[in-house]
Amino acid sequence: MLLKSLVIDSTRxxxxxxxxxxxxxxxxxxxxxxxxxxxxxxxxxxxxAYFNLAIALQQQGQIEPAIASYRQALQLDxxxxxxYNNMPNLLAIHVILDFEFWIEGKI
Numbered sequence: 001m002l003l004k005s006l007v008i009d010s011t012r013x014x015x016x017x018x019x020x021x022x023x024x025x026x027x028x029x030x031x032x033x034x035x036x037x038x039x040x041x042x043x044x045x046x047x048x049a050y051f052n053l054a055i056a057l058q059q060q061g062q063i064e065p066a067i068a069s070y071r072q073a074l075q076l077d078x079x080x081x082x083x084y085n086n087m088p089n090l091l092a093i094h095v096i097l098d099f100e101f102w103i104e105g106k107i
Contacts, residue, residue, distance in 0.1 A: 047076035
């Protein structure tokens, strides 16, 4: 019984992850993000779900959550070259936005 539930859960994780990919491709970022997050809730070791979540969050302008997702993806998969390439650009955007807020007196 336990083995059967584990198989079902891993199938569900894959389905949610694939749903996230499909929704992302259709431009439905909020729904894609929700699907990736559900996949992660079921399997927190899914580096690809964190990576794709980071990309979707970045596209929505959610910089800090995207950075956190890239970091988690890299922790789980240190060989993910694309995440390493995306991360510095995102961190630079974060610094620039913080600086602009500081200049405007919002921080």
